[in-house]
Amino acid sequence: MTTDPAELADRLGRWSSGRGPLYLLLAARLRRLVDDGELRPGAALPPDRVLASALAVGRGTVVAAYEQLRVEGRIVRRQGSGTRVAGPARPGPRETTGAPVFLHLLEQQADDVILLACAAPAEPPPVLLTAYERALSHLAEVTGDIGYHPSGHRQLRDVVADHYTRRGVPTGPEQVLVTNGGQQALSLLARAFVEPGGGVLVEAPTYPGALEAFGEQAASLRTLPPGLHGFEATTRPPSRRPELAYVVSTHHNPTGSVLPPLARRRLAAAAAADVPLVDDEVLAHLAFPGQETPPPLAAFGETVMTVGSLSKSVWGGLRVGWIRAAKPVIDRLARLRAVHDLGGNLPAQLAAAELLPRLETLCQGMAADRRTRHDHLRAQLARQLPQWQAPRVTGGQTLWVRLPHGDGDWAACTATAHSVCGEYGTTTRRWHGVSLSHTHRNRSDTALRTRSASYAEDMTSWWADRDGSPAPAPPRSASRPMVAASGRMWLAASPVRGLRSGGPGDEQPQGSRAAPAAASPQASAEWAGARRRPGRHPSLHRSAAGPRVGTAHGFSAR
Template identity: 60%
Template sequence: MTPAPAELVAWLGRWSAGRGPLYLLLAAGFRRLIDEGLLPPGAPLPPDRRLATALSVGRTTVVAAYDTLRQEGRLVRRQGSGTRVAPAVLAAPGPRVVETSNPMFLHLLEPSDGVILLSCAAPPSPPAALAEAYAEITLPTDDLGYHPAGLPALRAAVARRYAARGVPTGPDRILVTTGAQQGIGLLTRLLLAPGDSVLVEAPSYPGALDLFREAAAVPRPVPVGPDGLDVAAAVAVMERHRPSLAYVVPHLHNPTGTVLPPLPGRRLVAAAEAYGIPLVDDEVLSELRFDGAAAAPPLSAYGEEVIGVGSLSKSVWGGLRIGWVRGPAPLIARLARLKALHDLGSDVPGQLVAARLLDSYEPLLAARRAELRAGHDLLRAELARHLPSWECPPCAGGQTLWVRLPHGDGISFAQLALRHGVAVLPGSTMDALGGSVRMLRLHFLLPPDTLREAVRRLATAWREYAPGRELAGVRGPTAPGP
């Protein structure tokens, strides 16, 4: 049932209060209604003109807001059938409590029995070294436990890690965060206002894209090719739009696995400094090269103003919610004040454990790299065996494969795959350019037998796949049990 325009106006509330273009503020209001479940998947929305009249805005404002949400995958607009909330990309059968257009987070919020998760790339279990580190730490006896900028011992350990990689760093340039996601979130809150431009890669890490959308920022996407970010295009975006922030994953890119060579990296940093644009280097995966070769220097090796974001979530365990931001000391001080408003500082025992792990980090990294290489090779072999028409190039490291379907689109196939008991991440949900339609991101962190079963289920789903059928609402077979 279509909600009446007057009802939508009431739900939206004071949607126009804030900075930035009206269409972005309106899109942010609709995004909230969709994510909170007030506008469920498939719900029809009023025609452009009727809604514009109810909101007392021009029709172009509504059209631009609808188109923004369509590009994000939250709305579907078809000639003759109007505008609807998009089908939940990985919606499992049964009642739902939380709606989100980001399938990477969906099963974290609503886990489904029997579904193999190839959508959320994180180590499936903690290493033995983590439990050992917890057993060996000693809690301080004369400490309140509030450290908004981070425990001094951990800030020093992270700073030493940067120094070992050729980037001299003092503890005053390190902020400890509750995972890299919080670090990106704090930077978003500090540096972006509604309507501000943000340079992003296309495709890119979906968790960062969600944060930028929540801030009602305008993404300025730049394509990623076989050698990483198109730096010439990025420089052109900087010159034309002067974004308030640039966010890149230059080394072992998420999701494509590409590595940006040093010379283009230097050029990118020089352009950001020339135009006064804060440049964020997501380093979370940068040390996970399969061959064990030394990680490429972070972008901060090429410029003092570069902001690095890292964590232990991929090399150790996602449940160890320890990350960090490296940047100029004045910026770190501002971020620490902002973090204090939210949580007064990250968990102290976790920080003590992280400091201990960083002091003997290489064996942990070596073990993780070996596991990743084995998973990468196995998943590619199984895909070649059961799904030879899928394009699946190898990666130099990281946790995921960037797979191209021979036809159809990732969103409709992901819906069918889920009904066969495997969750995958459609590429278009990671691409602010609206591309990567035929792409899927698959991780290879699960045990061998589970990866084999996941590919078997994908192959069964592919044999039944008819492009467009799922988006039209035709239900496929139900998901099997474990």
């Protein structure tokens, strides 16, 4: 069976970001995949033209790379038989994730590449050091505690419970499970509620880490526009009722939208019938000055499960997250967690307990800077890329930008040639948009205006290059919307330099395709334009359950 070019593009990562001829860079990355066993002996590699299309390079680059590996004895090429990894075919270990959303964290970071795949604080705030100092003083007084707390340290669980109670959701510590970040929270929820082949309803586009967590359970992803509009009609037939639904209700990742109060009430009421609903609130406290943080969905429905984390609001290195849910759910999740992880880092949890009561004040203190970056990036884009549409948002760390033509897949590969580098992956249905993060600082810490101007100039450069190349296939018309079907594409970049991609999908684990969800006229206008193409290139995310959808925004490793 031939290796899927989309999956291979994911595995290749940032292969073109080094120095030297492209064919040598490609050969080097393929060599590593072969030597590491990622490409198994006997595995059939994609044909020259197909892989070249997936990587957005000329066929000659792939031919030369293959020839280099053939001379080294790592692959075998025979006319009529294709290209295969040298050696007899044999079963290998279980495949690991190929999603760039995670693989980029494992890449060696080159000095001349600034990664902007994560829209998150670029450095820990000074208040975190103070919190750790207080936490360590408390730790010195601990006696009679072996340190294993699968449900989380009681002090932090009390603080999280108080946090939700202040926001209008009465909560006790028995309703809180502390996790090692929001990503572990999503993984636990997926293991608890999703059976192989079971349906999971997600937004399109959405946070790719959630798609990977559901994909690990071999979920069948079904999609709706942001806010899960159409939820009631989609879940009404018992045969269509999903096992789980996932929504980012506040400062949606990637579009930045905020679900209105009435829509929150309706969604919570509809989900209460029989569909467990997860409300991802990791971005909830990133409102700009003058904007109110809305109540969580749990304020409108007791059955809603809420995921929180400090990775976006404080720092990604503070691996503390949590799940707020009914006590029976928390007890079940704690038993699942105990098998894989006997408990989190206690000093970090104690530091989080110091920070959480002051979280709103901390976020408000950084809100003006986030809005300044947001406004300046929009101004630079309007001046240098007036064809791009970048609607204003009310919070978060990114912009959602609509491209006038083409798609983010193509743009990502072209941008890479201009050192606007990001994550790699593939997609079968692309969205005509990119997501730009405005959170990262230049390594030399130059002025924000200089960083944003430099970034916009790079974007202008590769966009001009794109316009001088053959135009991509025309998008689907709005009359045939593919609302978040199964693309894996997205792009995220920052005012400095960087690009990434990903998105959600609805393909079956075995590769069969489910029909795309129906779209409202408004959703059609906003989300239409996805299209299929067998060859895709290296800038996008991939779900373990199948390709993903839509362009995404500054992803966060949670």
